[in-house]
Amino acid sequence: MSIRIRHDDCVGCGKCIEACPGNLIKYDDEGLAEMRRPRDCWGCTSCLKACPVGAVEFFLGADMGGTGATLSFSRAGTVSHWSVSCPDGRAVGIDVDGANANKY
Template identity: 40%
Template sequence: MTVRIDKKLCNGCGNKDESCCMRICPGNLLYKTKNNKAEIRDKADCWDCAACVKECPRQAIEVYLPVEIGGRGSTLKAKDLGNEIVWTLKTQDGSVEEFTIRNKLWFNWNL
């Protein structure tokens, strides 16, 4: 697996020195280009943790799934809604499925 960054969606998290994906990557693999876009140093070094995918506020990062999991060309994107994360699976045939996972750290004190 590896990640792909959509340069049309990425804005480098504004003018910050460090974008959200750079800050969260445990392998320190992401950096900003001269155009203020996030880029991965070496895809082969990616740990496939998907932390950057979940952290990106613009949904500009997606993870490619290996053939064994989702088939060649399948991708996953995430949208963090605070109390849950919505994962979008896009398969090679173009079909799309969404999966919602509640954040384990979110508590509803109004029960």
């Protein structure tokens, strides 16, 4: 498992660095986020949820969308939007409204 940080979108806020429980992300020489040890990532997605500009993508395994598929995250108010993009062009989105969490 690993993530990809899109340098063109990163604003260097450091929130992903603070969020990673494995200390796997660091600043590069330009002050932008960089993955330190990709092989150690276990896919907790904390960095995706912490990034305010959606610059972090997570690579999904073959059993979760196919090799090369990526998961991205964005938030609008209380709604979290998860998006899966597949190499063949397919895309799936899931919205979760935190305001309705734990309402069963």
